[in-house]
Amino acid sequence: MTDVASGASTEQKVSDFNFEHNSLIKLGLGTSTEIIQFLGQEHDLKFNFYYHGGYINAMIYDETQYKYKKHMAVPAKVDHSKSILSPMPGAVVAVNVHVGQVVVDGQDLCVIEAMKMQNILKSERDGKIKSIRVKAGDSVSVDELLIEFE
Numbered sequence: 344m345t346d347v348a349s350g351a352s353t354e355q356k357v358s359d360f361n362f363e364h365n366s367l368i369k370l371g372l373g374t375s376t377e378i379i380q381f382l383g384q385e386h387d388l389k390f391n392f393y394y395h396g397g398y399i400n401a402m403i404y405d406e407t408q409y410k411y412k413k414h415m416a417v418p419a420k421v422d423h424s425k426s427i428l429s430p431m432p433g434a435v436v437a438v439n440v441h442v443g444q445v446v447v448d449g450q451d452l453c454v455i456e457a458m459k460m461q462n463i464l465k466s467e468r469d470g471k472i473k474s475i476r477v478k479a480g481d482s483v484s485v486d487e488l489l490i491e492f493e
Contacts, residue, residue, distance in 0.1 A: 367380055368381055377394070379393065382398070388402050390402075424468065425470070425491060426488055426490065426491050427464055427488075428486050431457045432485050433483060434457075435454070435480065436479060438479060439453060439454070440453070446472060447466065450466045451463050451464075455483065468492070471492065472490060476488050476491070
């Protein structure tokens with residue numbers, strides 16, 4: 344169990360600890376002590392905890408990050424529900440749809456080969472194909488736009 348103390352001369356920062364998945368953390372909060380469970384870390388600042396039957400997503404900043412946080416723009420939320428992006432770098436083996444075609448959830452859209460394995464990309468929604476940005480034989484990088492829906 345990790346003890347995050349908040350004493351006057353022995354103060355330790357949360358970032359000083361190397362948390363392991365499912366480790367328990369003992370927090371000194373004023374006169375009380377609480378125990379939380381560390382579930383994981385999504386990126387450098389976002390931590391997930393379990394406390395009193397609920398899940399807590401927390402952003403933990405150091406002093407400099409917190410100071411400049413108010414000056415940062417809010418991250419733009421990009422809607423990827425109408426697009427198919429390449430999940431990996433590879434080569435397009437086949438495109439199984441055409442512009443204007445109506446597709447259903449789970450239908451095969453295209454095949455990408457990476458590391459001698461063929462990966463079938465399937466539609467995650469019903470819709471009509473607006474544009475296709477690749478053709479068989481093209482090389483694609485990760486997160487490259489392949490297909491757009493209307």
